[in-house]
Amino acid sequence: MAEANYPDDLRYHDQHDWVRVEGDSATFGITWYAQDTLGEVVFFEPPEGGTALTKDQPYAEVESVKAVSDVIAPMSGEVTEVNDALSDSPEQINEDPYGAGWLVKVTLSHPEEAETLLSAAEYQKLLDR
Amino acid sequence: MATPLEEQLRRTPLFEQHAELGAKLVPFAGWEMPVLYEGIREEHTAVRTHAGMFDVSHMGEVEVEGPGALAFLQLLLSNDVSKIAVGGAQYSCICNESGGVVDDAFCYRLGTDRFLIVTNAANHEADLAWLGRWSRDHDVAVRDVADRYAMLAVQGPHARAVLSRALGIDLPDRFRVVARNVGRRPALICGTGYTGEDGVEMLIDPEVAIPIFEELRDAGVVPCGLGARDTLRLEVCYPLHGNELTPERNPIEADLGWCCKEATGFIGSSAIAAARAEDTAERLVPFTIEGAGIPRDGNPVLGAQGEHVGTVTSGTFAPSLGIGAGMAYVAAGLAEPGTEVEIDVRGKHRPARIASKPLYPR
Structure with missing residues (x-):
């Protein structure tokens, strides 16, 4: 994905994660800005299924050729599914950060945390600062 | 106590070109240098398969x-x-x-x-x-002539052909240097490099650096940053001073005994002769990660019982190998190629194997 893009139907964490909330469950990923800053992702180190995630705490790592970066949990919950396809093609995180490049699916323990997250417009305002 | 002023970063004669091409610029050894333009992997591959050029005017x-x-x-x-x-x-x-x-x-x-x-x-x-x-x-x-030259490394299997055609000059053989005019100004062309590929390093007049860079880019030579330069040299196990080489390590433990001729009596030769005779406690070796994980500088190397047996000096994802790889100082007894060790990558113990040089054979 060559151009910056922040879909309106997602919520955003200021550490450059996105969340797609569906009732008590959610999908997490990193934003266009995060993948662009990191460069080509060559390795994704996922959490194990069942891991309890705490909002604002690191839960996974993404690595480019030269750098490693923690991924911060935008909300709290338990990992129900990991995007296994990323072990063979981590570059999906760059090519389709909001689609095929999703990282984990989570059962939310505190769905109300969604209210603390940013809208697409608020997140872009943060990036422009 | 006074805070020292932030050091002004120096810029090479090609700085404007890098900025114009959208390079990601980083501080390196007091210089503002391009670490990548499009991406480290693309640039790395361009040098392995075609021709890339590096602005190394900071040298x-x-x-x-x-x-x-x-x-x-x-x-x-x-x-x-x-x-x-x-x-x-x-x-x-x-x-x-x-x-x-x-x-x-x-x-x-x-x-x-x-x-x-x-x-x-x-x-x-x-x-x-x-x-x-x-x-x-x-x-x-002894004269400092660093300001007299811009330095451009042109490397890759097609580097010589593209370069000699574009500039209309014949090039020196490997490990030779010739004086030629480049951009109508005196230049030195050296048959050397830091990538494991064929190519040359050119010391040219800073005033013609921009037109020459542009001419080579028009001829299809891919601008490459220091990121690819590092992955390329690491795959062929060329040491980097500050990582593999330091004033605290001698060339014998760095596996550079071949370029030390103690009979000449150079400064340090008696210490090096002693190190060569006694063998050193640690040795610099290349290694590959077996499976997932990317090693990084400073990661501990662990032995069969989880004991500390060495330290990674350079680690990266090796684009031509498609795996994590690097170099490390390890206890001499574990330096044999094939030896199994583990690399402690931020708390995760990644199985690894000592390899032989180079990691990437041409």
């Missing part, structure tokens, strides 16, 4: 000239400088009295009594001071 040049030049350099450089014919090039370490590596450098013989040494940017000033200090007893002039 330093020192000219050594005078009737005592050869004797002086035999003292300062670890290799046998008398073996370099006029127009030849040779790799050496510059060592301190205890045999530690102050810098590593290519030495080019431009005339019977005239040599050029290409230094690492981070060590250039220290090298000048070190050479200057020892030059007092010799009939020799």
Whole structure:
């Protein structure tokens, strides 16, 4: 994905994660800005299924050729599914950060945390600062 | 206590080109340098399969000239400088009295009594001071000529063909240096490089650096940043001063015994002769990760019982191998290729295997 893009139907964490909330469950990923800053992702180190995630705490790592970066949990919950396809093609995180490049699916323990997250417009305002 | 002023970063004659091409610029050894343009992996692959060019104008040049030049350099450089014919090039370490590596450098013989040494940017000033200090007893002039040159490394299997066609010049063989006009200005073309691929390094007039860079880009040579330069050199196990080479390590443990000729009596030669005779406690080895994980500088190397047996000096994702790989100092008993170890990558123990040089065979 060559151009910056922040879909309106997602919520955003200021550490450059996105969340797609569906009732008590959610999908997490990193934003266009995060993948662009990191460069080509060559390795994704996922959490194990069942891991309890705490909002604002690191839960996974993404690595480019030269750098490693923690991924911060935008909300709290338990990992129900990991995007296994990323072990063979981590570059999906760059090519389709909001689609095929999703990282984990989570059962939310505190769905109300969604209210603390940013809208697409608020997140872009943060990036422009 | 006064806070020191933030050091002003230096810029190469090609800085504007890098910025215009959208390079990601980072501070490196006091210079503002391009780490990548499009992406490290693309640039790495361009050099392995076609031709790439690196602005390495941050590297330093020192000219050594005078009737005592050869004797002086035999003292300062670890290799046998008398073996370099006029127009030849040779790799050496510059060592301190205890045999530690102050810098590593290519030495080019431009005339019977005239040599050029290409230094690492981070060590250039220290090298000048070190050479200057020892030059007092010799009939020799040591000159800092770093500002006289922009340096462009053009590397890759097609580098020579594209370059000689684009610039209309014939190129030196490997480990040779020739004087040519580039952009109608005097230049030195050296058959050397830091990528494991064929190619040359050109020392050109800074005033023609931009048009030459543009001309080569139009001819299809891919601009490459220091990121790809590092992955390329690591895959062929070329050491980097500051990582593999330091004033605390001697060339024997760094597996550079081949460029140390103790019989010449160079500074550090007795310590190095002793290290060679006794064997060293640790050895620099390449390794690959078996499976997932990317090693990074400073990661501990662990033995069969989880005990600490060494330290990673350079680690990366190796684009041509498609795996994590690097170099590490390990206990000499574990230096044999094939030995299984583990790398502690931020708390995760990644199985790894000691490899032989180079990691990437051409």
